[in-house]
Each structure stands twice: as C-alpha cells, then as structure tokens.
Amino acid sequence: MDLSVSSSSLVPFSLSLHSNAPKLLRLSRTSTTFFRKPPSISRQNKLAIITAIQVSTQSENDDFVLEDVPHLTNFLPDLPSYPNPLNKRQAYSIVKKNFVSPEDVVAQNVVIQKESPRGVHFRRAGPREKVYFEPEKVRACIVTCGGLCPGINTVIREIVCGLNNMYGVQDILGIEGGYKGFYSKNTLMLTPKVVNDIHKRGGTFLRTSRGGHDTHKIVDNIQDRGINQVYIIGGDGTQRGASLIYEEMSMERSHSLIHLVLFYNHLFMKEVKKRGLKVAVAGIPKTIDNDIAVIDKSFGFDTAVEEAQRAINAAHVEVESVENGVGIVKLMGRYSGFIAMYATQASRDVDCCLIPESPFYLEGRGGLFEFIEQRLKENGHLVIVVAEGAGQEYVAAEGHASDKKDASGNKLLLDVGPWLSDKIKDHFTVFRKMAVNMKYIDPTYMIRAIPSNASDNIYCTLLAQGAVHGAMAGYTGFTIGPVNSKHAYIPIARVTERQKTVKLSDRMWARLLASTNQPDFVASEQES
Numbered sequence: 001m002d003l004s005v006s007s008s009s010l011v012p013f014s015l016s017l018h019s020n021a022p023k024l025l026r027l028s029r030t031s032t033t034f035f036r037k038p039p040s041i042s043r044q045n046k047l048a049i050i051t052a053i054q055v056s057t058q059s060e061n062d063d064f065v066l067e068d069v070p071h072l073t074n075f076l077p078d079l080p081s082y083p084n085p086l087n088k089r090q091a092y093s094i095v096k097k098n099f100v101s102p103e104d105v106v107a108q109n110v111v112i113q114k115e116s117p118r119g120v121h122f123r124r125a126g127p128r129e130k131v132y133f134e135p136e137k138v139r140a141c142i143v144t145c146g147g148l149c150p151g152i153n154t155v156i157r158e159i160v161c162g163l164n165n166m167y168g169v170q171d172i173l174g175i176e177g178g179y180k181g182f183y184s185k186n187t188l189m190l191t192p193k194v195v196n197d198i199h200k201r202g203g204t205f206l207r208t209s210r211g212g213h214d215t216h217k218i219v220d221n222i223q224d225r226g227i228n229q230v231y232i233i234g235g236d237g238t239q240r241g242a243s244l245i246y247e248e249m250s251m252e253r254s255h256s257l258i259h260l261v262l263f264y265n266h267l268f269m270k271e272v273k274k275r276g277l278k279v280a281v282a283g284i285p286k287t288i289d290n291d292i293a294v295i296d297k298s299f300g301f302d303t304a305v306e307e308a309q310r311a312i313n314a315a316h317v318e319v320e321s322v323e324n325g326v327g328i329v330k331l332m333g334r335y336s337g338f339i340a341m342y343a344t345q346a347s348r349d350v351d352c353c354l355i356p357e358s359p360f361y362l363e364g365r366g367g368l369f370e371f372i373e374q375r376l377k378e379n380g381h382l383v384i385v386v387a388e389g390a391g392q393e394y395v396a397a398e399g400h401a402s403d404k405k406d407a408s409g410n411k412l413l414l415d416v417g418p419w420l421s422d423k424i425k426d427h428f429t430v431f432r433k434m435a436v437n438m439k440y441i442d443p444t445y446m447i448r449a450i451p452s453n454a455s456d457n458i459y460c461t462l463l464a465q466g467a468v469h470g471a472m473a474g475y476t477g478f479t480i481g482p483v484n485s486k487h488a489y490i491p492i493a494r495v496t497e498r499q500k501t502v503k504l505s506d507r508m509w510a511r512l513l514a515s516t517n518q519p520d521f522v523a524s525e526q527e528s
C-alpha cells in the first residue's frame, strides 16, 4: 500500500477527523510507522490520513486495527476546545508527561508471534491536552444499575472527587435507584463532602434497580435537566442501555433510523433523527461475575474472591471435624464461573469446582459421586464449590424448569445448591448405605455486599478518573477498563457484544484441574 500521499491532498478528509464512530482504523505495518513518524504533519491531517486509509484499505490484509471511540466533534464539528485545567493543578505540574498523547494506544493482544498481525488496539485512557467542556458549564450525573458489587461507592466517590478536585466541576447530580431514577423528580447533589466516607460501605450510595430502561424518557430527562456528562456504572445490561442513550444523544448518519410507521393502514417511512446533543456518555463496567468482555477484570472481583475464602474455609473446618463430611459452597456466577474458579484456586481446600461452562454428571464412571466416594475414602471429607449457573439443565430436568426472568430480562436461575446437596445425600444414604455429613453454605449475597478491598479501591479510582478524563476530553459512547493492565477507552458496543466466560481450553482451567485433581468430566464421559 502506498502511503506517500501529501498531506494537502487529504484536506477534504480533515472534517471527518472523528467521524464514523465507533470506527475501525486498519493500518498496515508500514502505515503504523507513518502514523507515528512525520512531525511536520498536523494532528488533524494525520488523523485525516488515517481516515483516508480507512476508506481505502479496509478490505486489504491489514494488521493494525484501532477500534476507536466516538468523539463529540463527530456530530458537533465546530465544538470549541480549551486547555486542560490540569495544567494548573499542582499535583499534575510535577508529572513528567501530563497528558496522554492522542497517538497512544493499548494493544488487545500482548502475546503475539513475530510474523502475526498486530491486531486490535484501543485508545489509551487518561487526561488530554485539550478539553471540550468548561468546568463551570459542566453538569454531570452519576447512575448505578444492576446487581451490587464491592467498590461501587468508591467509583461514585472518585468520579465526584475527580471532577471536582482535578477539573473544578461543581455541579454533580446523583440519579437515585438506577435508570428509573431519571424519571423521578429528585436528584442528589453530590459534592466531595457528601461522598467523603461512602467508599467504606458496601452497596451503592445511589441505590440501584433492574429493568425500567426507556431510552427516550431518559434522554428527555437528561436534556431537560441540562446534564452534559453522564456516568453510568453497571454490568452488561447497563452498558447496553448506555449504548442506546449514547446513540440517541449523538447524530451519526449511520445511526439515523428509518422507522416504518403504520398510520390508517398506510405504511409511511419516517427518518428518525438523533438529537446531536453535547453530552458525553461514559460507561464504567461493574459486575461481580467478571463476565464483561475485553477488560482484564471487573472491579470488586478480587474482593469477592477474598470474601468467598471465608465461606470455603468455614466449610472446610466443618467437614474436617466430622466423619464423611461433605461441604458445598455456592457462589455467584450466572453464566461465567470466574468467582468459583478463582476462589477454588486461591483456597487450596477445595476438592471440586463446578462451573456453568464445564458440564458435569453425577453417576457412573468418572462422575461426581464416584469422585466424592474416592475422596471420602482417602481424606474423610471434601469441599465442593459450585457456581450458581452450573448444572441448570439437571435441576430443570427434574421438573423445576421455569422461564421466569428478572425485571431486566435476565433468566432467573434454579437453585443448584440444595439440589446438589440432596442428590449427594440421597445417593450415599440410599444407594451406598453410607451416611454423609452434609454442610451446605450459601454466601452468595454476602460476597458482593461488602466494601472493596485496598487493591479494588485503587482500581476503582483509576476507572473513575479515567472516565472523567475521557468525558472532559469530549469522548463519548465509551466504556473504560484495563486491557492488559493499561486503562483504555473501549467502544461500548464492543464490551456488550458477548459475555466473557471461562475458556476450558485456557491454561487457567487446566491449572485448576491440576490442583484439585477433580475429574475432567468431558474426557471421562468419552472414555466410559
């Protein structure tokens, strides 16, 4: 590909500086060098070149991809910018490199082979030289949605303190009770003083809810209240909602919808224009299940794994002290068994870990019953950790099936814990004539209702500050999160397109199998 185009020939593209978002920029290895090198070309033209390359080379075998996030100037090209007030902050004045370069990107794959493509990259998070908001004109709001998770209060606190202390923003509203809170008249005024101590408490200071997302009503409300920065803390469902809010705010041509309207039996085509508002929408991913794609790990996860140790330890102490003790600890994890897997690995007292991703079976050769009997013979006791989403098909098959959903549309799970305890008890007493001492512990809500630990607190601070920097810099429709330990701005749609699950072919699951020595139910089933 020839990249020796003169910068002047690219001027017509310069208006599309931030256009076509979320955009996919594909650059070949030569173009990457070009991307970094010529200092004589202005930033605007450099980005114009990138846009030009995007237009001309998407179908080629390119190897550098920037999955960029939208910017307010995509649909408001004349938006003025201002020098970042952090320049004047004492704390930042001693930082060697105050601002993140617009060319800094974070690689999604850090382990690559010499000849392999460079792959997908995201924009690095952090403060930018120019901001698109004057602090005294910012009216921000924060909302928390979905289930609880340790650290939500720390994120709220650090958004408020970050906006206030770093940028001098004074007008920050707390929307209470999740998305529904947008329809209510009342909001909370959030100041550093109001949120000073909240990180020491579990839960969410702003309260939360499931269901009730109405994009139009929410955006109407944001518009009516004169809010221009929206910080949305929540899981995959919340981020989907955030994406719809962003789309309604923006005015991308690709987002204009043609609606078919049936009116007195005539079909009309109606183009629905989006609003083109100067409102930055920032998502902060929250989930105890750690099932959000792209990011390394969600906040509060480490705290939850640590808290799960207490339950596992209790189960172990109990079963160790009795004859034929069988401990079962049920942990959260709807579709992803990360908490169960990490809690098992951390504990070393767990004999078997059951997760939704790895089907298991009870009877026959290589089954769970055989394994339990063997461990009882060897050690006199055992501990099983079961993720709530595991074995759902078995519980359902026994006539407990239900299609019930929560208010957000998430399938309500059947309770695998008591089902598994009963099955084990029945099998050993009735069929094996062997009394087992069953100790069943369900700490599911306990592990997510606690305050975050020290490392999660730091993580929450980085997320909150990164979100504030991104919104102040005019980015919108993004989710912030660590990618290979570097915080990045990720297009919201990218984190909601699929749920992250435990990959059975990854080394982490193999490590677990190697440490518990539990049956690999798949292999055993095939052998028998």
Ligand SMILES: Nc1ncnc2c1ncn2[C@@H]1O[C@H](COP(=O)(O)OP(=O)(O)O)[C@@H](O)[C@H]1O
Pocket: 145, 146, 147, 178, 179, 180, 209, 210, 211, 212, 213, 234, 235, 236, 237, 238, 239, 240, 241, 242, 244, 286, 287, 407, 408, 410
């Ligand atoms: N596909 C979706 N589109 C719009 N809003 C959604 C969607 N899925 C969930 N939401 C909203 O996001 C909020 C939280 O979703 P939920 O699935 O309960 O939790 P989480 O965000 O933790 O996954 C709810 O208010 C729900 O209505």
Ligand SMILES: O=P(O)(O)OC[C@H]1O[C@](O)(COP(=O)(O)O)[C@@H](O)[C@@H]1O
Pocket: 146, 147, 148, 235, 236, 237, 286, 287, 288, 289, 332, 333, 334, 388, 406, 448
């Ligand atoms: O009982 P609740 O509050 O609806 O939540 C239960 C569910 O919430 C979770 O903790 C996480 O769900 P979200 O991340 O979607 O909020 C699941 O592990 C669990 O199944």
Ligand SMILES: [Mg+2]
Pocket: 146, 235, 236, 237, 287
């Ligand atoms: Mg969810």
